[in-house]
Amino acid sequence: MKPIVRIAPDVGWLPVSFSNVYFIGRPGSKWVLIDAGPPGCASEIVEAAEARFGTGSRPEAILLTHGHADHVGSALALAEKWDITTYAHHLELPYLTGKSPYPPADPTVGGAMAFLSRFFPARTMHLGKRIRALPHSKVPGLTGWEWIAAPGHSPGQVAFFRESDRVLLAGDAIATMDLDSWSGLPSGRQQLSRPPSPFTCDWDATRASLQTLSKLRPNVLGCGHGIPLSDPGLPDRLEEFTVRFRPPRRDRYVREPAHTDENGIVDLPTAPFDPVPFVTMGALVLVGIALGAGYFDEERD
Numbered sequence: 001m002k003p004i005v006r007i008a009p010d011v012g013w014l015p016v017s018f019s020n021v022y023f024i025g026r027p028g029s030k031w032v033l034i035d036a037g038p039p040g041c042a043s044e045i046v047e048a049a050e051a052r053f054g055t056g057s058r059p060e061a062i063l064l065t066h067g068h069a070d071h072v073g074s075a076l077a078l079a080e081k082w083d084i085t086t087y088a089h090h091l092e093l094p095y096l097t098g099k100s101p102y103p104p105a106d107p108t109v110g111g112a113m114a115f116l117s118r119f120f121p122a123r124t125m126h127l128g129k130r131i132r133a134l135p136h137s138k139v140p141g142l143t144g145w146e147w148i149a150a151p152g153h154s155p156g157q158v159a160f161f162r163e164s165d166r167v168l169l170a171g172d173a174i175a176t177m178d179l180d181s182w183s184g185l186p187s188g189r190q191q192l193s194r195p196p197s198p199f200t201c202d203w204d205a206t207r208a209s210l211q212t213l214s215k216l217r218p219n220v221l222g223c224g225h226g227i228p229l230s231d232p233g234l235p236d237r238l239e240e241f242t243v244r245f246r247p248p249r250r251d252r253y254v255r256e257p258a259h260t261d262e263n264g265i266v267d268l269p270t271a272p273f274d275p276v277p278f279v280t281m282g283a284l285v286l287v288g289i290a291l292g293a294g295y296f297d298e299e300r301d
Contacts, residue, residue: 002044004052007228008167008220014048016041019070020224022169024142025059027052032141033059034160034169035224036086039073039123046081058082060141063134065171066157067092068102068199069123071224079130087140089149090133091156091262098126100264102154103201106252108272110197111180117198118274134158150213152206153195155260161216168218172196173209174241176226180248190227192241194248202257203247214242 004012004023012023016037025031031053037045050057061084064072072086079086094100101124105117139145139160150159150173160169178184178193200206217235222228247254256269 001047001051004048007222007230008165011167011220011222012052013222013228014045016044017070018225020222020226021045022222023049023052024145025053027054030141031057031059033062033078035065035071035171036062036075036078037073038070042074042077042081045074045078058084060084062086063139063141063160064088064092065159065169065224066154067095067125068154068172069125071171072096072125072127073123076127076130079127085140086127086131087134088131089156089158091151091260092154093131093133093156094262094264095154096125096127096131098124100124102199103253103258103260103265103268104271105198106272107198108274109248109251112182112185113179113196114198148212150209152202152204152209153200155201157209159213161218166217166219167222168213168216168220169222170213170224172224173206173213174221174223176221176223176229179225188227190229192229192237193226194245196225197248197251201253201260203251203254204257206247207245210242210245214238
């Protein structure tokens with residue numbers, strides 16, 4: 001079992017699969033879970049939670065930064081096991097109640113995550129009665145914290161911030177590993193990086209959200225992907241990263257974002273041509289022809 005790692009007083013981090021979840025609260029007291037990992041991770045999260053908070057303990061709530069499957073995949077299983085409510089921004093609810101799919105990923109943006117996104121199944125989550133909208137003026141189950149709208153990667157993404165020690169849990173508004181890099185993705189090397197590019201549906205909103213979050217000057221930064229950062233130079237490095245921030249050079253949503261509302265998708269920019277499936281199919285056909293013709297057979301006397 002992987003242990004929960006302390007990144008700030010009463011804030012713990014647990015990587016599950018390729019995403020992160022966070023636990024806020026002290027052993028023996030009330031606590032909440034931030035995000036719920038990919039599908040199939042519920043038992044791992046429960047085991048880690050019971051090791052930290054005690055056998056049979058359950059959180060006050062599950063709080064979602066957004067509703068992509070790698071952050072909410074185990075939410076329903078956990079909410080039903082613990083008999084609790086899950087909360088997300090109201091603009092995320094269409095994607096968490098089966099009303100609408102998310103804007104489709106753009107695999108043509110380039111990079112490691114974009115290439116792999118072709119093989120990720122499209123999922124429409126349905127949390128039913130277990131999902132509610134975040135209240136406007138408070139964070140359920142927590143005192144001293146606030147939620148901050150940080151759209152761009154998804155329409156209703158939020159971050160969670162505690163002013164007293166400037167801890168910021170930013171979801172996928174930013175990453176602390178380079179998800180576009182073929183070397184950075186498997187190594188997990190710590191660095192401030194763009195959010196997962198193929199799944200980001202509004203780059204202008206992403207830039208604006210980064211500007212909002214960098215003004216908080218966090219001392220601790222936990223994201224949805226990558227090892228959390230905590231060092232004296234973090235506020236200045238985040239500000240510099242924000243100033244230098246650029247979207248991908250080519251992307252379905254760079255020139256025009258996906259248009260969404262409280263019911264989900266309204267309109268989408270035209271999908272770019274993706275040559276990879278055709279190239280792959282062509283290669284498979286050629287291999288099939290070669291096999292059928294006995295091209296790869298061993299020569300016989």
